[in-house]
Amino acid sequence: MGLSHSGNRPPSRRRPLRALFAAGTAAALLWAAGAAVGGTATADTGPAAVRAAGAAAPAAPVAGDDWLRTRGNRIVDARGDEVWLTGTNWFGFNTTERVFHGLWSGNIAEITRSMAQRGINIVRVPISTQLLLEWRDGRATVPSAVNTYANPELTGKNTLQVFDHWLALCKQYGIKVMLDVHSAEADNAGHVHPVWWKGAITAEDFYQGWEWVTARYRDDDTLVAMDIKNEPHGGAGENPRAKWDGSTDQDNFKYACETAGRRVLAVNPNLLILCEGIQIHPKDGATWSSTAASDYHSTWWGGNLRGVRNHPVDLGTGNDRLVYSPHDYGPLVAPQPWFTGDWNRTTLERDVWDPNWLYLHKENKAPLLIGEWGGFMDAGPNEKWMRALRDLVVEHRIHQTFWCLNPNSGDTGGLLLDDWKTWDEQKYALLKPALWQHGGKFVSLDHQVPLGGTGSTTGVSLGEVYGDGGGDPADTTPPTAPTGLAATTTTGSVTLTWRPATDNVGVTGYDVHRDGTRVNTTPVTGTTFTDSGRSPSTAYTYVVRARDAAGNVSAASAALSVTTAPGDGGPSGAVKVRYRDNDGAAGDNAIRPGLRVVNTGSAPLDLSTVTARYYFTRDGGSPTVSAWCDYAAVGCARVTLRIVPLATPLSGADAYLEVGFTGGTLAAGQDSGDLQLRMSKTDWSPFDETDDYSRTPATTYTDAPAVPAYTGTALAWGRPPA
Secondary structure, three states, rough: OOOOOOOOOOHHHHHOOOEEOOOOOOOOOOOOOOOOOOOOOOOOOOOOHHHHHHOOOOOOOOOOOOEEEEOOEEEEEOOOEEEOEEEOOOOOOOOOOOOOOOOOOOOHHHHHHHHHHHHOOOOEEEEEEHHHHHHHHHEEEEOOOOOOOOOOOHHHOOOHHHHHHHHHHHHHHEEEEEEEEEEEEEEEHHOEEEOOOOOOOOOHHHHHHHHHHHHHHOOOEEEEEOOOOOOOOOOOOOOOOOOOOOOOOOOHHHHHHHHHHHHHHHOOOOOEEEOOEEEEEEEEEEEOOOOHHHHEEOOOOEEEEHHHHOOOEEEEHHHHHHEEEEEOOOOOOOHHHHHHOOHHHHHHHHHHHHHOOOOOOOOOOEEEEOEEOOOOOOOOEEEEOOOHHHHHHHHHHEEEEEEOOOOOOOOOOOOOOOOOOOOOOHHHHHHHHHOOOOOEEEEEEOOOOOOOOOOOOOOEEEHHHOOOOOOOOOOOOOOOEEEEEEEOOOEEEEEEEEEEOOOOOEEEEEEEEOOOOOOOOEEEOEEEEEEOOHHHHOOEEEEEEEEEOOOOOOOOOOOEEEEOOOOOOOOOOEEEEEEEEEOOOOOOOOOOOOEEEEEOOOOOOHHEEEEEEEEEEEOOOOOOEEEEEHHHHOOOOEEEEEEEEEEEOOOOOOEEEEEEEOEEEOOOOOOOEEEEEEEOOOOOOOHHHHHHHHHHHHOOOEEEEOOOEEEEOOEEEOOOOO
């Protein structure tokens, strides 16, 4: 997105931007609706310009310890502790003004400090390749869009010096930064161009711009991530347009992101590399040569990552720095087919998010960072969409940068109101649960600096959260060991409780260890913890340790050995089934079970031998039921479905859906990924699912002994109805 977002729609339908700004003084107001700011910009030929053009970068800070990497679908710090990137976007450097918007009235330090105090731990900064090349070549200019009455500290600074000044503020307030090449040219509507080259800006310029900015800041761990290109897009038959396949074609964004990512990591191997999606992807049987829109899956610009399944980005030895970054928007940005009818979070997840990008998280392939999402608070469908996506982000701890800080974003508005000082409290209240918090305070991605800066009352440092030296170095006294460790068990979980430890300063959290391995990703702030995903009838041994802010760790509590409950009397085979309800309405005309088949054995599992049975009642109307696969991580073509009526009805069932596979194997410990299934009667009459044997109200995947599974004809999991 830029000044106004076009998403999956023609540019002619963009909302107009009307942004007021001050040039020089707060009273000198001009319209900034796409044309360059009035006045003549003079080239800087002083020492700063020489530094920009030559090899001499800003004075390097002390070697940082805040670099990040990936592990499965998580992002972790150098010690392996999980972090959560939760931030916003502040645009302007990508536009004709070549500097943050809002500096025509707001003060750069006040805006930055307010973001930190309110929990923004990373800021995504849109920029253009054109500006990077200008900086590289010593052509940075003094921006006329900066009000020096409001920003006296920026007087005489060129655009590169303004950015350096702001980066130092971020370091002071504990904020990390992500750069995003938003467009090839410095243009208020540059994001509308579908690819990463345009006019005099070539693909090679794009790569070289990335290399230059990476080299300039390679020793500064304030800048931790590079979003390679904003919203590559283009529809069927459009030229140019971005595609995603295994080629080395110039318009293949997978190849472009891979190439740029490798060149960036060759300069600084510590950076996270973000690859966005595109707009369309061919349906099964279609190719990129088709010009028919019906041959493609289409979604928001940057939101289509379907191609990753067969053509993942390969960064070589840097694959542990790869993050995929979709964008998603609501109906006020553009009407979409998925916003018609009775839509909700379940339908969005099933029809849009899962097939386009969420599968990467659910299948533990790579982390996701939703680089843009947000919009107007309309007390209606747009707000409904925002809350649904916010809840998904919180539930899965997906990384995100909200669009946006700027109130002058034409079709979303911003977190700030038009004075660039007052926050939109209603919108911020919606966002706040999706900002990383610990013990009632916001968490910085900096190990030493709390979010908000030294003395912050609203933030803590990463070091304080994980106890690695972020507290008082003079405190060497560890907390007492927790006592009274007790547990309750179910088939698949152990819930622990303990009495609080004490400390001379204060306990900041607890670590839970199962059989010698820590199982919590962040310190537990209370005195209870549930360890889920355990096997039935299995013995485990637990201890708990306390932490304080100085990094001191207590001795272990007395060990507690527990055994989980039996598996509901079912067999213990090499397979189990997990279930969630994909449709909260128990009385509509469809049954929508979500299933996952899990290999619980120690050898590969041949899926062609596996079937699972979902038992239900037809409840009058037509006795004939049809079944469909709406989405499968393994591909719906590899899933077989059939409805089997029971000769004699049983308690909670007069039929079952049999789910099988045409082939494939599951490695030991792996699962099939989502199988999103749907059943309806041929006359579309309603079901009453409240008494169905296999249904539970679970909205997250849980072990499902009421969905029995077979290997061949042998019952391997669960228990059929009696």
